[in-house]
Amino acid sequence: MTILNGKPVYQRITNDIKNKIHKGEMKPSDLLPSENTLAQAYDTSRVTVRKSLQLLEHDGYIYSWPGKGYFVSQPRHDVFTFVYNELGSMHNIDYKEITVIMPDEKIQNAMNLLSQQQVIRLCRVIKQDNEPVALDYKYLLYDKGTPLVEVEMRYAAFPEIVAEKATPFAFHTRMEISAEIANENLMKKLRCTENTALLLIKRYFIDQHDKCIGYGETYTLPAYGCICAQSGYEKD
Amino acid sequence: MTILNGKPVYQRITNDIKNKIHKGEMKPSDLLPSENTLAQAYDTSRVTVRKSLQLLEHDGYIYSWPGKGYFVSQPRHDVFTFVYNELGSMHNIDYKEITVIMPDEKIQNAMNLLSQQQVIRLCRVIKQDNEPVALDYKYLLYDKGTPLVEVEMRYAAFPEIVAEKATPFAFHTRMEISAEIANENLMKKLRCTENTALLLIKRYFIDQHDKCIGYGETYTLPAYGCICAQSGYEKD
DNA sequence: AAGTGGTCTAGACCACTGA
DNA sequence: CAGTGGTCTAGACCACTTG
Numbered sequence: 265m266t267i268l269n270g271k272p273v274y275q276r277i278t279n280d281i282k283n284k285i286h287k288g289e290m291k292p293s294d295l296l297p298s299e300n301t302l303a304q305a306y307d308t309s310r311v312t313v314r315k316s317l318q319l320l321e322h323d324g325y326i327y328s329w330p331g332k333g334y335f336v337s338q339p340r341h342d343v344f345t346f347v348y349n350e351l352g353s354m355h356n357i358d359y360k361e362i363t364v365i366m367p368d369e370k371i372q373n374a375m376n377l378l379s380q381q382q383v384i385r386l387c388r389v390i391k392q393d394n395e396p397v398a399l400d401y402k403y404l405l406y407d408k409g410t411p412l413v414e415v416e417m418r419y420a421a422f423p424e425i426v427a428e429k430a431t432p433f434a435f436h437t438r439m440e441i442s443a444e445i446a447n448e449n450l451m452k453k454l455r456c457t458e459n460t461a462l463l464l465i466k467r468y469f470i471d472q473h474d475k476c477i478g479y480g481e482t483y484t485l486p487a488y489g490c491i492c493a494q495s496g497y498e499k500d
Numbered sequence: 501m502t503i504l505n506g507k508p509v510y511q512r513i514t515n516d517i518k519n520k521i522h523k524g525e526m527k528p529s530d531l532l533p534s535e536n537t538l539a540q541a542y543d544t545s546r547v548t549v550r551k552s553l554q555l556l557e558h559d560g561y562i563y564s565w566p567g568k569g570y571f572v573s574q575p576r577h578d579v580f581t582f583v584y585n586e587l588g589s590m591h592n593i594d595y596k597e598i599t600v601i602m603p604d605e606k607i608q609n610a611m612n613l614l615s616q617q618q619v620i621r622l623c624r625v626i627k628q629d630n631e632p633v634a635l636d637y638k639y640l641l642y643d644k645g646t647p648l649v650e651v652e653m654r655y656a657a658f659p660e661i662v663a664e665k666a667t668p669f670a671f672h673t674r675m676e677i678s679a680e681i682a683n684e685n686l687m688k689k690l691r692c693t694e695n696t697a698l699l700l701i702k703r704y705f706i707d708q709h710d711k712c713i714g715y716g717e718t719y720t721l722p723a724y725g726c727i728c729a730q731s732g733y734e735k736d
Numbered sequence: 737a738a739g740t741g742g743t744c745t746a747g748a749c750c751a752c753t754g755a
Numbered sequence: 756c757a758g759t760g761g762t763c764t765a766g767a768c769c770a771c772t773t774g
Contacts, residue, residue: 285667285669286667286669286670286708287667287670288667288668288670291667291668292668311547322558325669338668339663339668339669341659341663341673342583342584342585342586342659343581343582343583344581344582344583344584344673344675345579345580345581346579346580346729347578347579347580348578348580348731349578350578423577423578427575427577431521431522431523431524431527432524432527432528432574432575433521433522433561433575433733434522434523434524434733435732436730436731436732436733436734437577437580437730437731437732438728438729438730439580439728439729439730439731440726440727440728440729441677441699441726441727441728441729442699442722442726442727443679443680443697443698443699443700443722444679444697444722445681445695445696445697458695459681459694459695460681461679461680461681461697461698462679462697463677463678463679464679472522486678486679486680490676490677490678491676491677491678492674492675492676492677493582493674493675493676493677494672494673494674494675495584495672495673495675496671496672496673497669497670497672498672
């Protein structure tokens with residue numbers, strides 16, 4: 265009785281309202297029927313109706329105004345999402361070097377380091393069909409206490425390396441995407457000409473105390489591909 | 501009685517569990533206490549506990565397995581989000597041209613057009629401090645029925661233009677981010693040298709029938725800035 | 737069979753908005 | 756004041772997992 269056509273009641277309500285919004289039958293800033301009205305219309309309880317409306321609210325279709333009611337939102341088309349898996353799976357990796365260095369000013373600023381603080385630098389070249397497609401640098405804090413060097417030797421991807429030093433939920437990543445012309449070092453390692461535009465991805469790994477515990481730079485050749493992001497509202 | 505310290509019960513439960521996960525007291529794939537256990541522990545009802553757990557589930561901290569219980573998730577550090585507001589606000593815009601053209605093959609493929617289908621092309625140069633920082637092309641389907649040209653004259657940003665032809669929730673955007681070297685046209689319009697790496701942002705506006713109703717290309721100078729994305733779990 | 741989460745009900749009290 | 760959403764209760768039945 266509660267579940268009809270294999271669909272829970274709250275999903276039927278959610279879908280009905282979502283469809284009306286998609287079709288334009290309900291437009292941004294329109295007022296929805298009240299919880300009690302919907303409960304009567306669907307012959308169900310207020311709790312069930314609220315579950316539907318909270319799903320829609322969470323997905324950005326509607327918002328609630330206590331004392332007034334629910335309204336259709338202004339849609340946002342400026343929020344984009346993408347998945348960035350570190351290059352590596354499905355590719356050959358040429359491990360190039362792992363060194364403990366005294367970082368230059370650029371890295372010191374990026375990681376907000378004290379001077380005299382050493383860092384571990386990992387450099388990798390990613391290959392596809394035996395051609396280099398990307399150059400990847402990673403920088404990690406070097407504390408003499410822990411034998412980090414051995415850890416890195418596993419060629420782990422960046423979030424996993426960092427997660428060893430912080431609990432896995434306790435850090436976040438900031439990414440900066442830009443374009444850069446290949447310099448001599450990049451030309452040599454990526455076997456490209458001097459007129460090559462590279463996609464540069466910088467990543468800052470920040471722990472819960474706002475401390476930068478890892479920094480990475482990845483230079484990618486145009487041939488390899490691009491970052492592909494999505495925005496918008498999906499039907500059903 | 502239900503609300504203590506100004507916080508609803510369900511928020512206290514949510515925060516408690518979230519903190520335990522952040523601190524590492526609960527690790528990925530750990531089993532949480534059952535709904536009934538939590539209800540007793542917090543001296544509340546199962547419904548309230550479920551509200552807390554569903555918030556955590558929606559935020560990616562835990563997942564449920566019917567018949568077994570709730571488990572701490574493997575954290576995802578590969579999903580990134582950013583806000584892309586079209587260049588324009590806070591900048592000078594040099595309107596350059598608006599034309600109805602027969603698109604070349606590149607645009608035909610991008611928009612999946614039939615040959616002989618004309619499109620409207622808008623070209624803008626965005627300036628900052630009187631220096632050009634970006635070049636922006638927009639392509640829209642041209643149907644002779646509607647006086648679209650007048651509509652575009654308002655210099656509206658892209659999602660708003662497109663939303664006039666589809667209901668505002670009924671389309672989504674795909675974005676491709678890549679790097680490209682300045683060609684002669686770009687060098688002239690952006691006043692840059694031939695060795696300049698530009699950030700190229702392509703946008704495809706897709707309606708609910710998977711039809712491309714708009715296409716855009718934005719070339720940005722390195723000096724202007726970059727795309728800044730975020731990933732990870734926020735405390736509280 | 738006992739325990740788990742998934743769905744749902746029929747109430748209740750509160751704070752807020754608007755006539 | 757009546758109506759709205761926000762929070763919460765004490766039950767219920769179901770399908771699923773585990774012993």
